[in-house]
Amino acid sequence: MAFTRINNKMVSAQVLPGQRILSQRGSMLGYTGEVSFQPNLMGGQGGVMSMIGRRVANEDTPLMTVEGHGTVMFGHGGHHVHVVDLVGDTLYVEADRLLAFEGSLQQSTMFMGQQGGLMGVVRGQVTGQGLFTTKLTGHGAVAVMAHGGVIELPIFPGQPVHVDPQAYVAHRGEVTNKLSSALGWRDMVGRGSGEAFQLELSGQGTVYVQASEVKL
Amino acid sequence: MAQFRLQGSKVLAVDLAGDTVKARNGSMVAYTGQMGFKKLSGGGDGLRGMVTRRLTGERMEVMEVKGQGTCYFADKATEINLVRLNGETLFVESDNLLCTEASLRTGTSFTGLNGMASGNGLFTTKVEGQGWAAVTSHGPAVILRVSQGLPLRVDPGAYIAHTGNLHRALKSGAGWSTLIGEGGGEAMQVEFTGEGLVYVQPSERTTLGGEV
Amino acid sequence: MSYPPQNPYGQQPYGQQPYGQQPPPHPPQGPPPGYSQQQYEQSHQATQAGMPLPPQAPPYQAGPAGQFGAPVFQPPGGEGPKVWDAGTLPDNDNVNPYCFSVDLNGAYYLQKGKMIAYYGEMRFSGVGRGALDQLLERNFNSPLHASDWVVAEGRGKLLLADRAYDLNSYDLEDGNLTVRSGNLLAFEPTLQLKQSIIPGFLTLIGTGKFVAASNGPVHFVEPPIRVDPQALVGWADCPAPCHHYDHGYLHGVIGGLRHLTGIGGASGEEHQFEFIGAGQVLMQSSETLMADRSVGVIGAEPGIPGSGVPHQQQHGGGSVPGLGNLGDLGRRFGL
Numbered sequence: 001m002a003f004t005r006i007n008n009k010m011v012s013a014q015v016l017p018g019q020r021i022l023s024q025r026g027s028m029l030g031y032t033g034e035v036s037f038q039p040n041l042m043g044g045q046g047g048v049m050s051m052i053g054r055r056v057a058n059e060d061t062p063l064m065t066v067e068g069h070g071t072v073m074f075g076h077g078g079h080h081v082h083v084v085d086l087v088g089d090t091l092y093v094e095a096d097r098l099l100a101f102e103g104s105l106q107q108s109t110m111f112m113g114q115q116g117g118l119m120g121v122v123r124g125q126v127t128g129q130g131l132f133t134t135k136l137t138g139h140g141a142v143a144v145m146a147h148g149g150v151i152e153l154p155i156f157p158g159q160p161v162h163v164d165p166q167a168y169v170a171h172r173g174e175v176t177n178k179l180s181s182a183l184g185w186r187d188m189v190g191r192g193s194g195e196a197f198q199l200e201l202s203g204q205g206t207v208y209v210q211a212s213e214v215k216l
Numbered sequence: 217m218a219q220f221r222l223q224g225s226k227v228l229a230v231d232l233a234g235d236t237v238k239a240r241n242g243s244m245v246a247y248t249g250q251m252g253f254k255k256l257s258g259g260g261d262g263l264r265g266m267v268t269r270r271l272t273g274e275r276m277e278v279m280e281v282k283g284q285g286t287c288y289f290a291d292k293a294t295e296i297n298l299v300r301l302n303g304e305t306l307f308v309e310s311d312n313l314l315c316t317e318a319s320l321r322t323g324t325s326f327t328g329l330n331g332m333a334s335g336n337g338l339f340t341t342k343v344e345g346q347g348w349a350a351v352t353s354h355g356p357a358v359i360l361r362v363s364q365g366l367p368l369r370v371d372p373g374a375y376i377a378h379t380g381n382l383h384r385a386l387k388s389g390a391g392w393s394t395l396i397g398e399g400g401g402e403a404m405q406v407e408f409t410g411e412g413l414v415y416v417q418p419s420e421r422t423t424l425g426g427e428v
Numbered sequence: 429m430s431y432p433p434q435n436p437y438g439q440q441p442y443g444q445q446p447y448g449q450q451p452p453p454h455p456p457q458g459p460p461p462g463y464s465q466q467q468y469e470q471s472h473q474a475t476q477a478g479m480p481l482p483p484q485a486p487p488y489q490a491g492p493a494g495q496f497g498a499p500v501f502q503p504p505g506g507e508g509p510k511v512w513d514a515g516t517l518p519d520n521d522n523v524n525p526y527c528f529s530v531d532l533n534g535a536y537y538l539q540k541g542k543m544i545a546y547y548g549e550m551r552f553s554g555v556g557r558g559a560l561d562q563l564l565e566r567n568f569n570s571p572l573h574a575s576d577w578v579v580a581e582g583r584g585k586l587l588l589a590d591r592a593y594d595l596n597s598y599d600l601e602d603g604n605l606t607v608r609s610g611n612l613l614a615f616e617p618t619l620q621l622k623q624s625i626i627p628g629f630l631t632l633i634g635t636g637k638f639v640a641a642s643n644g645p646v647h648f649v650e651p652p653i654r655v656d657p658q659a660l661v662g663w664a665d666c667p668a669p670c671h672h673y674d675h676g677y678l679h680g681v682i683g684g685l686r687h688l689t690g691i692g693g694a695s696g697e698e699h700q701f702e703f704i705g706a707g708q709v710l711m712q713s714s715e716t717l718m719a720d721r722s723v724g725v726i727g728a729e730p731g732i733p734g735s736g737v738p739h740q741q742q743h744g745g746g747s748v749p750g751l752g753n754l755g756d757l758g759r760r761f762g763l
Contacts, residue, residue, distance in 0.1 A: 009644035010713035030655035030700070030711055075659070075713040078643045148226045148293020153246055160248070167245035167290065209246045211226035212293040297509065355526040355592030360545060361513035367547075374544035374589065413511060416545045418526035418589030 002102045002141040003074075003083045010075040011083060011143050013066075013100065021066040022107070023074055023100035033070020065103075074100045080149040082208065083141055084172070090137045093144055093170035102140030109134060144170055148211035160202035166213040173205015218317050220298055220348040228289040228296045228315055228350045232282070236318040239289055241277035243314060249285015256280050278322075289315050294352040297415065299379070306343040308351050308377035317347030351377050353417035360416060362408045369405040373420030380412020514547035517585045520597070520637060528595045528639050530586040530614070537621075538588060538614035540578050548584015588614055593641040600638070606631045607640050607662035607710070614639045626669060629662065644713030651707060654700035659711050666707035672700045 002021065003011040013021055015035055028037060039062065066072055075081060076099055084091055086105065101107070136142055144150070146169050153161050155175055171177070178200050201207050219231035227245065230237055241255065256278040281287055290296075291314055299306055301320060316322060323342045343349050351357070353376050362368045362382060369387065385407045408414050517523065519531035530536055532550055543552065554577075580586055589595070590613055598605060606624045615621065615638035624631045632638055640646075642661050649655075654672050663669060703709050 006647050007645040007713055010647055010711075028656055029659035029713065030649065030653055030709075032649075032653050073647070073659075073711070073713075075644065078713070148290065149224060151223045151227050151288070153248070153288075161246055162248070162251070163246040164242075164244055207246070209227075209288065210293070211224065211245070211290040213242060213245065213290070214292055355589065356524050357509075358523050358527050358545075358587065359509055359511045360547075361511050363513065366514050368545060369547075370545040371541075371543055414545070416587070417592070418524070418544065418595075419592040420541065420544065420589070 003100070003143050005081075005083065006073065008080050008149065009078060010073055011081050011100070012071055012073045014071055015066055015068050017067075017069055020103035021072070021100055022063050022103055023066055024076060024098060025062040025064045027074050027076040027099055028066070029073040029075045031070055031072040033068065035066060035068035035070040035072055038065045038067070063098075066100075074143060076145055079145040079147055080210075082144050082146060082150045082169075084144060084170070084208075085141050086136065086139060086172075088137075088139055089172055090135060091142055091170055091172045092133050092135055093142065094168070095134045097145050097169055098134055099143040099145045101136055101142040104138055104140040105142070106137040107134060108137075144208065146208070146210035146212075147214045150208045150210050153207050153209060155201050155203060155205045155207055157202075157204055160200050161207050162198040162200050163207060163209055164213060165199050167209050167211075168199050169208040169210050171201055171205060171207040173203065175201050175203040175205040175207070177201045218348070220315075220317070220350060222296060222298065223288065225295050225356065226290055226293055228298075230281075230287050230289065230315065232284060232287060234282075234284055236280055236282045237287075237315055238278050238318065238320075238322070239281055239315040240291060240313065241279045243289045243291050244281070245288050245290045247283075247285055247287040249283060251281055251283035251285060251287055254280045254282070280318075289350070291352050294354050295356045295417075297351045297353060297357045299349045299351055299377075300347075301343065301349060301379075302346055304344075304379050306349055306351075306377060306379050307340050308343060308349075309375065310341045312352050312376045313341050313343070313349065314352045315350040316343055317349070319347040320345040320349060351415065353415065353419075355418035357415045357417050360414045362410060362412050362414055364411065367407055367409045368414055369407050370414060370416050371420055372404055372406050374416045374418070375406060375414070376417050377415040378408065378412055380410065382408045382410040382412040382414070384408060514585050517547075517587070522595060522597070523587065525594050525645070526589055526592050528588045528597060528614075530580075530588060532580060532586045533583050534581070535617050536580045536586065536614060537617060538578050538580060539590075539612065540576055542588050542590050542613055543580070543586060544589045545587045546584055548582060548586075550580050550582030550584050550586065552578050552580050554578060588639060590641040593643055594645050595639055595641050596646050597637055597639045599636075600632060601635050603635075603664065604631055604633045605638075605662060605664040608660065611640045611642060611661055611712075612638065613641050642710075642712040647711045647713060649709045649711060651703040651705055651709060653709055654702045655709060655711055657699065657701055659713070660701055661710040661712045663703060663710060664708045665705075666703045666709060667705040668703065670702050672702035 003013050006012055010029065015021060015033070025039065081099055095109075150169050153163075155161050155171075155173065217233075218235050218237050221229050221231070223229045232249075232251075238256065244251075244253065296314060310324075313322075321344045323344075324340070357376060360368055360370075362380070372386075387405045387407045512523065517529045519529070521529060523529050527544070532546075532548070595613065600619065606626070606629050609628055609630050612630055612632075615632060616636035618636035619632045619634045619638060622631045622633060623629075640661065646661055651666055
């Protein structure tokens with residue numbers, strides 16, 4: 001457990017020599033000990049292409065590397081913080097919602113369009129969340145932000161979960177996602193109800209949903 | 217029968233078995249199973265509902281959700297208060313009504329000066345019947361009892377709902393006797409007398425009645 | 429048996445680690461995991477020297493931070509919402525984490541517009557008028573913007589709230605606590621309110637209770653600590669609040685390049701407030717500032733920093749001179 005919950009909007013992390021933590025720039029609230037904060041040009045890993053990808057996707061959430069010896073407190077914007085522990089599996093999370101994560105995790109930027117083809121592209125545009133989602137794999141903890149806290153909804157085979165794209169925070173597990181449009185679905189029943197587009201997540205895993213339709 | 221339950225304090229989960237609930241437009245955050253969403257006229261039914269929307273500019277648009285499964289509702293990370301009605305009437309600021317069971321009738325009631333002071337339209341939504349209603353509040357609502365001889369005064373911006381046999385009157389804050397700039401800041405208050413419960417939120421909407 | 433003695437709590441799922449299993453190497457501010465949601469102290473008294481010393485609380489507890497958890501007032505399990513009335517509302521205590529009930533019997537100062545409801549007979553008057561001049565002289569030893577403050581007088585139960593921010597009450601016993609102006613909500617007339625030397629902060633001195641709001645629950649830490657300026661709510665007793673600039677990122681070739689071109693940016697954490705010495709630092713878990721309250725203009729006198737400097741006065745009503753600028757500076761560095 002790299003992150004210790006202080007309260008529902010704050011976590012603290014221990015930084016030890018040789019272990020780094022990546023966090024969203026400007027999200028440090030306070031620290032003790034000798035800790036340095038270095039801007040992270042490449043956004044962790046993935047090299048220049050990743051960076052370009054991020055720029056193109058307008059999803060340039062700048063990260064910083066936290067190193068040294070001490071304790072650092074993180075929080076941002078009064079948003080609720082939720083810690084997810086990864087044990088060799090993968091978490092997909094909107095880059096804007098990423099507060100901090102352990103350096104032991106493999107980070108890459110995923111092109112959401114790979115899943116769901118054209119609809120994936122549409123989804124990115126509809127949700128305004130960009131086409132790129134941060135993918136974190138390995139062993140370690142991730143602190144994710146959400147407006148109003150998150151609820152975890154399990155996804156079971158044959159029981160897909162539909163999520164309002166604005167309320168989607170992250171998901172993990174063997175999950176495929178596609179944008180289901182209420183348009184043309186049951187005679188445009190959903191039209192005007194404010195629920196025109198939904199993210200459909202199916203497979204086996206967990207989806208994290210926030211208690212708000214407000215995007216970060 | 218739709219089952220209302222809270223998932224945390226800010227998400228309402230409604231279990232549906234082919235039945236229907238009415239919810240604020242766009243407030244669905246997730247669902248499992250099969251759900252259909254249909255827009256309703258909003259602001260209550262019939263002519264008065266339309267008048268409400270015209271007059272107040274409130275976009276209290278309502279959708280009907282029907283299906284099998286669990287539907288999750290939330291509204292801008294506000295707290296959700298479940299109110300069980302057994303024939304009583306619930307008066308609620310339209311902005312704060314998130315979801316009602318289909319068995320409940322919703323309409324509008326003229327709230328006079330209260331509405332004016334709170335800048336929240338002249339009409340309040342009236343919910344009657346038997347069933348569950350979900351009311352949102354910015355921060356957990358505080359429920360205050362009003363009884364004979366114990367009137368309550370609330371800030372119009374903090375008022376969200378009330379039940380019971382209550383009389384409302386707009387009062388100017390006592391002691392508000394000087395220039396606005398030096399005033400007491402609590403210029404407008406709503407006084408409740410009678411018997412009933414008043415729901416207030418630990419927050420204040422921006423109001424027309426001055427910087428209250 | 430080859431097993432080491434089993435911890436009795438060993439079976440508990442994660443998030444419930446017992447004390448000692450993972451000794452936090454940062455004792456002052458390391459709350460036991462999972463503590464935060466459950467604890468709700470009656471009235472969040474701090475236990476440090478100079479800060480209130482409630483009779484029953486031993487000074488210098490191992491983890492004073494542990495007392496100030498995210499206040500969850502009622503366990504969600506308790507079905508049926510609580511209904512309050514004039515008799516059952518708490519006396520000078522929180523109704524829930526976001527609402528504070530004052531048992532008014534006399535006078536109380538509050539920031540304008542923070543009353544949400546009341547029972548009883550009371551009147552609200554602007555500070556600085558006629559009959560109240562005496563009160564004003566006694567309590568406001570600062571060129572406060574009087575119109576921001578209201579005196580509630582009378583008898584009854586008064587409910588205070590501020591945009592659903594977390595409210596905490598603090599008992600001072602012959603102590604002092606400095607708080608960001610925008611966070612101070614109400615205080616007893618037994619306390620004196622003064623303007624801090626640090627711009628944008630107010631100092632309360634004396635004995636009595638005050639109520640402050642914070643964006644997220646307040647977290648208490650002991651110096652030495654460096655705090656992001658925007659996360660600072662206030663401090664008690666710390667003798668040396670100062671600025672700390674981390675220039676490391678500007679050093680070297682890369683750093684110089686960054687400095688010149690802005691490419692690569694900064695980490696956004698180059699500037700902090702540093703606290704050393706004995707005391708308590710109050711942090712809010714957010715970097716979103718609450719709207720600052722004007723603390724009034726400081727008289728232009730030699731030797732008073734920030735006094736009568738024209739550009740600071742431009743900020744006028746809403747923002748705080750000096751501190752806002754520093755915040756901007758930090759942000760500018762960050763961009």
